[in-house]
Amino acid sequence: MSDALLQVDAISKSFGGLRAVTEFTLRLAPGDLQGLIGPNGAGKTTVFNLLTGVYTPTAGTISLAGRRLSGLRPHRIAQAGMARTFQNIRLFGDLSVLDNVRVACHLRVNRGVLSAILRSGGSIGEERAITERARSLLRIFNLLDREAEDARSLPYGDQRRLEIARAIATEPRVLLLDEPAAGMNPQEKIELRELIRKVRRDFGLTVLLIEHDMGVVMDCCEKITVLDHGVTIAHGTPERIQSDSKVIEAYLGAPASDLPPRAGGGR
Amino acid sequence: MTLDQRRAAELAPSRAVAALRSAAPLAVGLGLALALHLGLDASDLPFHTKVLVDVGINVILAVSLTMVNGFTGQFSVGHAAFMAVGGYTAGALTYYSSLLLWDSGDQHGGFLGAGEWLFVGSCIVGGLVAAAAGYVVGLPSLRLRGDYLAIVTLGFGEIVRVILQQTGNVKFTADEVREAGFLDTATSLGGALGFTGVPTYSSIFWVYAFVAITLLVAHRLKFSTYGRAFLSIREDEIAAEAMGVRTTRYKVLAFVLAAGFAGIAGGMFAHQSGATLNPRELGFQKSFDVVTMVVLGGMGSISGAVAAAAILTILPELLRDLPHVWPAGVLVLALGLAFGGPKRARFALWTVGVTAAIEAIRFGARRLGVNLADYRLIFYALSLILMMILRPQGIFGVREAWEIGPIGRILARRARRAAP
Numbered sequence: 142m143s144d145a146l147l148q149v150d151a152i153s154k155s156f157g158g159l160r161a162v163t164e165f166t167l168r169l170a171p172g173d174l175q176g177l178i179g180p181n182g183a184g185k186t187t188v189f190n191l192l193t194g195v196y197t198p199t200a201g202t203i204s205l206a207g208r209r210l211s212g213l214r215p216h217r218i219a220q221a222g223m224a225r226t227f228q229n230i231r232l233f234g235d236l237s238v239l240d241n242v243r244v245a246c247h248l249r250v251n252r253g254v255l256s257a258i259l260r261s262g263g264s265i266g267e268e269r270a271i272t273e274r275a276r277s278l279l280r281i282f283n284l285l286d287r288e289a290e291d292a293r294s295l296p297y298g299d300q301r302r303l304e305i306a307r308a309i310a311t312e313p314r315v316l317l318l319d320e321p322a323a324g325m326n327p328q329e330k331i332e333l334r335e336l337i338r339k340v341r342r343d344f345g346l347t348v349l350l351i352e353h354d355m356g357v358v359m360d361c362c363e364k365i366t367v368l369d370h371g372v373t374i375a376h377g378t379p380e381r382i383q384s385d386s387k388v389i390e391a392y393l394g395a396p397a398s399d400l401p402p403r404a405g406g407g408r
Numbered sequence: 409m410t411l412d413q414r415r416a417a418e419l420a421p422s423r424a425v426a427a428l429r430s431a432a433p434l435a436v437g438l439g440l441a442l443a444l445h446l447g448l449d450a451s452d453l454p455f456h457t458k459v460l461v462d463v464g465i466n467v468i469l470a471v472s473l474t475m476v477n478g479f480t481g482q483f484s485v486g487h488a489a490f491m492a493v494g495g496y497t498a499g500a501l502t503y504y505s506s507l508l509l510w511d512s513g514d515q516h517g518g519f520l521g522a523g524e525w526l527f528v529g530s531c532i533v534g535g536l537v538a539a540a541a542g543y544v545v546g547l548p549s550l551r552l553r554g555d556y557l558a559i560v561t562l563g564f565g566e567i568v569r570v571i572l573q574q575t576g577n578v579k580f581t582a583d584e585v586r587e588a589g590f591l592d593t594a595t596s597l598g599g600a601l602g603f604t605g606v607p608t609y610s611s612i613f614w615v616y617a618f619v620a621i622t623l624l625v626a627h628r629l630k631f632s633t634y635g636r637a638f639l640s641i642r643e644d645e646i647a648a649e650a651m652g653v654r655t656t657r658y659k660v661l662a663f664v665l666a667a668g669f670a671g672i673a674g675g676m677f678a679h680q681s682g683a684t685l686n687p688r689e690l691g692f693q694k695s696f697d698v699v700t701m702v703v704l705g706g707m708g709s710i711s712g713a714v715a716a717a718a719i720l721t722i723l724p725e726l727l728r729d730l731p732h733v734w735p736a737g738v739l740v741l742a743l744g745l746a747f748g749g750p751k752r753a754r755f756a757l758w759t760v761g762v763t764a765a766i767e768a769i770r771f772g773a774r775r776l777g778v779n780l781a782d783y784r785l786i787f788y789a790l791s792l793i794l795m796m797i798l799r800p801q802g803i804f805g806v807r808e809a810w811e812i813g814p815i816g817r818i819l820a821r822r823a824r825r826a827a828p
């Protein structure tokens with residue numbers, strides 16, 4: 142067990158009387174690409190919110206590379222190497238595409254605010270290094286020619302990809318993607334699969350992917366965890382998950398509109 | 409893990425170039441302040457000088473509040489309280505030190521003389537005390553998300569006002585001060601009547617020197633990695649936090665900086681000719697004026713805040729004797745038609761309409777012998793309402809004056825070409 146990068150031990154979260162997540166356990170080895178699926182309201186996004194410190198687990202522990210994360214503020218968790226995207230896109234809408242990515246480089250900055258006010262040589266160097274890095278990320282995500290536009294003016298699919306670029310700019314070890322394909326057209330979805338594999342390889346990332354589009358999940362992920370009503374009902378390879386009776390039941394028990402594969406996503 | 413420091417070092421300019429680029433804008437700013445000072449001195453326009461000092465002070469206030477309400481998207485409505493803290497601190501320091509040092513509360517020495525340096529030192533101390541007050545007020549209220557800051561700053565403003573009203577009478581001689589000792593003197597700030605007798609040092613040069621410093625700090629902050637972190641908090645606090653931005657720390661930092669500059673502006677205000685440093689003068693109304701400037705300028709736009717501060721300070725004076733506006737209207741119309749974007753027809757229509765309306769009001773007022781200055785608050789309100797209808801994002805929105813319109817398009821094209 143010692144070679145796990147992300148080790149999640151029986152974390153739970155309740156909202157009032159609602160047990161949104163119950164004893165969720167997960168282990169990601171370096172380089173893993175795992176999926177997290179389940180019907181609407183299963184608690185997938187809540188798991189991400191717990192992992193990234195938006196909520197504090199009522200029980201259980203989270204550790205990244207042996208370091209305990211549960212209880213830390215979100216920015217500390219980001220610093221420790223966990224980054225995420227949001228299901229309901231949360232870009233910095235009035236900032237330019239370039240600035241969205243540059244904001245995410247901020248946590249790796251060394252120079253203080255006084256240095257920025259004095260415009261010291263060191264701060265100028267860092268500023269240029271940030272811009273260079275941000276542009277190289279935008280190039281990978283095919284967004285470089287839109288760098289000056291407001292983030293909110295981008296088409297939906299571009300916004301999703303910008304969110305991924307922004308998350309990667311924080312130099313994470315673990316990347317959490319919350320329904321990145323939602324709202325994308327079929328062509329974009331195919332490109333997205335390629336992109337996820339590429340960034341995982343090029344940036345040495347470990348990825349946990351929430352996705353309703355079964356095409357994307359089954360194609361990308363080596364292992365899948367299935368949640369239903371906050372409880373883990375299955376865990377295994379895509380083939381095993383597809384034929385698991387509990388999984389089929391969970392999905393068929395849900396309203397027909399939630400049946401996978403599903404286009405679009407909850408906001 | 410940190411940013412690739414080797415790459416950052418490679419990209420950094422040489423030491424000499426960096427030092428030059430760091431200091432040059434300040435030198436230019438101080439030079440301009442000096443030129444303005446000498447120019448006005450030579451032309452002997454006391455009224456214009458007074459208005460320009462007011463403009464400068466309001467620019468410092470509006471630009472500093474922009475750091476909080478604009479950059480980090482918090483809502484402070486107590487900026488005048490920090491102005492009061494800084495103003496009373498600076499005023500009392502200068503006044504009582506003058507009594508002790510020179511046995512007189514009047515001006516001492518000429519341009520750049522000992523008295524002026526005492527004044528500058530006092531203003532800086534006033535700024536530091538106001539910044540400390542900002543930390544005490546900001547730390548507890550900015551930890552929480554939501555509108556707590558508005559409530560707390562409102563309350564703080566009232567507390568400051570009430571405390572100042574309870575202070576004792578101003579002392580008039582060095583002997584009185586020596587006899588009373590430090591604590592007693594420090595609380596002799598004139599009470600409800602106000603602190604009178606602070607020597608007049610707020611000349612055009614010093615006010616605009618501090619305007620230059622304020623603008624430089626605000627601009628460098630906004631266009632640095634810290635400024636982007638500030639703006640990200642305004643845009644989406646949860647996402648900012650998730651990207652590693654220390655939101656609480658930066659909200660407090662922006663608030664403390666803003667309070668510090670408000671304190672300095674207070675210092676300038678205290679040393680203005682004919683000023684009475686008065687608790688009521690620096691109350692909620694003043695705070696609200698500054699908020700109006702920030703909103704009108706466009707939340708987060710430094711140049712917008714400057715423009716709004718200038719307009720809202722000069723407007724009431726202009727209304728006393730409204731000049732013809734049609735030449736300005738024609739100019740704006742011509743510029744708009746020549747360089748405007750796709751909405752230029754609408755813009756032209758509004759320009760003509762507003763110009764005609766103002767001319768009509770001017771004509772009517774002249775005929776009826778009405779003094780428009782008596783109605784200036786109505787004008788204020790009307791222009792604000794009109795603004796919110798025409799440009800709800802403020803004059804420039806988040807952007808700066810040079811980032812929008814034709815200049816902005818040219819700059820953007822150049823930046824894109826410079827990109828690797």
Ligand SMILES: Nc1ncnc2c1ncn2[C@@H]1O[C@H](COP(=O)(O)OP(=O)(O)OP(=O)(O)O)[C@@H](O)[C@H]1O
Nearest residue numbers: 156161179180181182183184185186187188228407
């Ligand atoms: N802040 C909150 N307060 C109260 N209830 C919440 C909160 N956040 C989530 N919930 C509830 O917790 C449950 C799990 O929600 P969650 O968003 O994690 O589901 P999900 O699996 O991401 O669903 P979807 O596929 O629709 O995104 C839902 O019943 C939701 O209503």
Ligand SMILES: [Mg+2]
Nearest residue numbers: 185186187228
């Ligand atoms: Mg969800």
